[in-house]
Amino acid sequence: MRLLPAAGLGLATALVLLQLLQAIVPTAMAYAVGVLVSTLTAGQPPLGPVTLVVALLLAGQVGWLLLEAVQTYTARRVDGVIRARVRSVAAGLPGLDVLESAAFQDRAARAVDPGMGVARERSAGNAVTGQVTLVFRMVSAVAAATLLATFSPPLALALLVVSLGVRAVLRRQWMAIIDRLDADTAGQRYEYYVSTQAVMGAAKDVRLFGLSDFFGGRFRAAAVRTYGPVWRSLLGVLRRQWWIGAVVTLAAAAALGFPAAAVLRGDLEPGGLITVVLAGVGVLSISQMGMEAYDIEYGLRGLDAADELAAMSPRASRPAPAKAARHAPEVRFTDVVFTYPGGDRPILDGLTLTLRAGETVAVVGENGAGKTTLVKLLAGLYAPDSGTITVDGAGPRVRRPPVTVLFQDFVRYPASVRDNVTAAVPPPHDDAAVREALARAGASGLPEDLSASLWPEGTDGTDLSGGQWQRVALARALYAAGRGRRLLVLDEPTANLDVRAEAAFHEQVVAGARDTTTVLISHRLGTVRAAHRIILLRDGRVAEDGTHEELLAHGGDYARFFTTQAAAFHGGER
Structure with missing residues (x-):
């Protein structure tokens, strides 16, 4: 009451x-x-x-x-x-x-x-x-x-x-x-997830592979498992x-x-x-x-x-909100150890790393080496088990860093072109800056009207290809960086682009980043050559650190990975 x-x-x-x-x-x-x-x-x-x-x-x-x-x-x-x-x-x-x-x-x-x-x-x-x-x-x-x-x-x-x-x-x-x-809230969430996937998330696969019975069976099984005890109690x-x-x-x-x-x-x-x-x-x-x-x-x-x-x-543990940075920040990881909740081994194990203000650092390594985990800790999404992380002297759990991150699984907002680009920063917004960010990201084929809806299920909505959506997401990150979020993280930002488009992206975007500390994560090593430094992670630590030429001369894992990828690419070209 x-x-x-x-x-x-x-x-x-x-x-x-x-x-x-x-x-x-x-x-x-x-x-x-x-x-x-x-x-x-x-x-x-x-x-x-x-x-x-x-x-x-x-x-x-x-x-x-x-x-x-x-x-x-x-x-x-x-x-x-x-x-x-x-x-x-x-x-x-x-x-x-x-x-x-x-x-x-x-x-x-x-x-x-x-x-x-x-x-x-x-x-x-x-x-x-x-x-x-x-x-x-x-x-x-x-x-x-x-x-x-x-x-x-x-x-x-x-x-x-x-x-x-x-x-x-x-x-x-x-x-x-x-x-x-x-007693089974998780079962109810799973039932909802299956029904949602069948209608929206996996709609193309349902039609292409005839998965209607598959999803229908999963839904019925989840309903019986979740509500069967309830029905028996009702009868009792x-x-x-x-x-x-x-x-x-x-x-x-x-x-x-x-x-x-x-x-x-x-x-x-x-x-x-x-x-x-x-x-x-x-x-x-x-x-x-x-x-x-x-x-x-x-x-x-x-x-x-x-x-x-x-x-x-x-409330006492909530970090202070991020403020627009006037200059590129410096980032320090010192003996950082981190294990995901429920995990049995640390993903980062004694990581020590300094990202100097204004430089572009490429982070590479095999799957599971801790590249994306490094980004999540940098953004304050998780706290390290031990060690310290500072951005211009403050920890991410004390004050949110002025960071903008583009993850590989970026969000496609059902909103206008303008809102998709400006979502990461508060108003007022400048349409000229929005168009500049789209141009720097190489976005093409988009509606001229920034108010045009990118919600394909709407009456007048427009859908984009995977590559176009990725360009829009890149523009969102670049726009935020230009508005004071001067710690820019690009986590596999070119996964939906071909090799030539990826190379053009790095020349256009990374090389053009002004007064910004940029972290670039990529599996395709040929596209990170322009970075000021390249960090190779292995077993949750920095195994190699240097420029592209220095790491090739070193003859370690980076050189081996780069040579293997280059051979596969040139073989495919022939």
Whole structure:
């Protein structure tokens, strides 16, 4: 209930008033219908009672229609607050180690659950509206019991106690199923991932290789594995419901039988019979488990998950935001050791390296040598197990370095050309600088209008080839470097380009980088010859360091790798 004000005072007030109307109308209707029947049996003009019944009927229907909309809007507003909280926590984490952990992923999935699954919505917003609904269902039951007590206080008290007792038992039985659903959050995420891949991620492969049955089978298997225990629990609960049905039947018989006997004795008129019976039905209605009970229970767990996420992100550990650099920074790695969470061996093991301000350094090595890991530590995405990393004297976990990184698996934003280039830096933006960055990246064949959408699924959207998307991503990195992010990292930036285009890229981009410390990672050694220095990593350390000519003269691994690649390339040319 403490989340209700998050929807806004006006919306919260409207929700409470509409729920109060829905709580009062049934009891008022029971009284009004009884008066109408008494008036008709007495032969009196029924205009007043008819007007009252019609007014209550209309009020109930209009209130119900408004309540549906207000409940939905309230729930979504509260959900927005929770999602914003989760976003803030995720964005404020100092690195990826916590973000990528199973504990964080499970809690994040619970906190922002969209409501997919078996009879559930874990949304905190639905829990808020469900709690308000339950409060006023209780108010309605008490109001009906009060009206029934005008006929028989013992009957009213007995029906209320039985109804609440049945509800408590039902809640205990059905809520145990929620534990089953929460037991396999990873399975629910996998089910969602498979369905998303089949529709978007692997759509071309599905058509080309006929993988519809493959994905359908995976989805069904995931659903059975995840929800099979839930379905078995549902059947078990249903088998234990027989005695509850018997108790409710006896209570309903009492609600009908005692007033009927009073009518036969002449102690109750027909109008009073209608009022008493409808009031009894109103009391018994609280015994039913509405969906609000599930909404509350699931939403509480989602809210608990959001609170746990906040506890996993202490504010004191968040690094200060990056500031635009006036000059190229110097980077130092000193005896850095790092092992990925859950790993059994260090990826970097005693790495010591200095990147001087303004120079271009190529980092090469075999797969698994630690090239991309070096970049992630430099950017502050992970913290080293031991050793230090500084950028102009400050650690990445203390102050974000002015870095822009282009990873091999770069992001294709469903946005305009301008937004795809300027996404890494805050506004204002300069279209002339955007076009210059695109030109330096060698991007061609793009829409002339920078506002043109690069979302292929949109009505007027345009898709690009792999090479064009890579050029746009390069332009994004270059634009950010020109706006003060003067530590430029290009991690396999030319993977989708041919050899000649790659060579042209390095001549155009790397050689043209002004007042920027540039780290270039590549497997194709022929394209890094223009770098000021070339670093070869082996076993998580710097094995060789020098210019292209110096490393060839040294005759080590770099020379062997370069000679092998050059021979393969020239052989292919012949």
